[in-house]
Amino acid sequence: MQPFVYNALPARVIFGSGTLSQVGREIQTLGCGKALVLTGPSQSKKGEVLKNDLGDLCVGLYSKATMHAPTNITDEAVELAQSLGADCVVAIGGGSAVGLAKAIALRTDLPQIVIPTSYSGSEATAILGQTENGIKTTQKTLKLLPEVIIYDVDLTLTLPAQMTITSGINAIAHAVESLYSTDSNPITDAAAEQGITRLAGALPVLSEDPQNNKARSDALFGAWACASCLGVTSMALHHKLCHTLGGTFNLSHSETHTILLPHTIAYNAPFATAAMAKAARIFGSASAAQGVFDLAKNLGAPYSLKQLGMKEEDLEQAADVAMKSPYPNPAPLEREKILSLLRDAYEGKRPL
Structure with missing residues (x-):
C-alpha cells in the first residue's frame, strides 16, 4: 500500500433521530452552563424552541448568522456572548450558523456544540471562511473545530427541496x-x-x-x-x-x-x-x-x-x-x- 499520513480530528459525533434532546446533557458534559444559542434568521424559531428547552442552561439567542461569515456579524455576536457571560455556544442551522460559532470560537476559544440542519459540512472541519470588505479568506486551526456535533435527522425533514x-x-x-x-x-x-x-x-x-x-x-x-x-x-x-x-x-x-x-x-x-x-x-x-x-x-x-x-x-x-x-x-x-x-x-x- 502507498505510504500516507492521516490526522484524525478530535470531535464527538452524535447521530440519529431525536438527538436534539441531548443538547443539555452535552453542555453539562463540557462543564458549561451558560450557552448562547446561534441561528440565522430563517432558523430563528428553531433557536427559540431550543433556548426554551435548555432553560437555565441558556443565557441568550443570537439569530443574525449570515452567509460567508461577515466579520461585522461576528463582532456583534462576540460582544453579546461576552456581555451575557456565555461559557459555550450552541449553533443550530446551516453553514451560516455553524460558521458563526467557529468565528466566535476563533476569537474567544469558547466550546462549540453544533447542530447542522443542512448538508453543508462545515461542522466537521477546523476551517473557517470569513468575509471582510468583499474578500473571503480561510483559516485552518483546531481552535475552530466544534467539540460536539449533533446530527438529528428529524431536523432535515423540512429542508426545502x-x-x-x-x-x-x-x-x-x-x-x-x-x-x-x-x-x-x-x-x-x-x-x-x-x-x-x-x-x-x-x-x-x-x-x-x-x-x-x-x-x-x-x-x-x-x-x-x-x-x-x-x-x-x-x-x-x-x-x-x-x-x-x-x-x-x-x-x-x-x-x-x-x-x-x-x-x-x-x-x-x-x-x-x-x-x-x-x-x-x-x-x-x-x-x-x-x-x-x-x-x-x-x-x-x-x-x-x-x-x-x-x-x-x-x-x-x-x-x-x-x-x-x-x-x-x-x-x-x-x-x-x-x-x-x-x-x-x-x-x-x-x-x-
Whole structure:
C-alpha cells in the first residue's frame, strides 16, 4: 500500500433521530452552563424552541448568522456572548450558523456544540471562511473545530427541496476534491466514496419524497462522511472559486458549489484520472463531470452562474482573484483556462 499520513480530528459525533434532546446533557458534559444559542434568521424559531428547552442552561439567542461569515456579524455576536457571560455556544442551522460559532470560537476559544440542519459540512472541519470588505479568506486551526456535533435527522425533514439538492451537491464537492487532494489517503478515499454514494442515491429520492426518512438519514450520513474528508485534506480549485464568487460577489454558497462542481471536475480530470474514474462509477456516467451536471440539472437545481445573477463582465475579476495566493491543485492553474471554466459555468454548458 502507498505510504500516507492521516490526522484524525478530535470531535464527538452524535447521530440519529431525536438527538436534539441531548443538547443539555452535552453542555453539562463540557462543564458549561451558560450557552448562547446561534441561528440565522430563517432558523430563528428553531433557536427559540431550543433556548426554551435548555432553560437555565441558556443565557441568550443570537439569530443574525449570515452567509460567508461577515466579520461585522461576528463582532456583534462576540460582544453579546461576552456581555451575557456565555461559557459555550450552541449553533443550530446551516453553514451560516455553524460558521458563526467557529468565528466566535476563533476569537474567544469558547466550546462549540453544533447542530447542522443542512448538508453543508462545515461542522466537521477546523476551517473557517470569513468575509471582510468583499474578500473571503480561510483559516485552518483546531481552535475552530466544534467539540460536539449533533446530527438529528428529524431536523432535515423540512429542508426545502432545492436546498436539499444544492446542499447535498455542496457536500459531494468536499468528497470529490478530497479524492484528488495532495494529501488523500485510503481512509479519506473510503469515506469520500461512501459519502458520494449515499448522497447520489438519496437526492433523487428526496426530490420526489422530501419526508423519506431513510433517504434523509442516508443524505445526512453521506454529508458527514464527505465533510470528514474536507476536514483532513487540502481543498483545491473548486473551493477557491466558490469562496471567490461567494465572498466577492455574494453568491449563494450551496448553489455556487452546485454550478461550479462539474466544471472544476472537468478542469482537473485529465490530471486526476484514477480519482475521477471512482466518482464516475458512482454516478453511472461516462465522466464524473457529466454525472454531477446531469444529477443537478435533472433534479431542478440551478446549473448556470447567470441564474444566480452573476454578471458576465465580472468573470474577469473572478479569474484574477482565483489566481491569487498559491494553493495545491492537480491541473496547473492558468488564468485563461480558469476564465474559460467560469464562462462555461456562466452559460451552464454541459462539460465535454
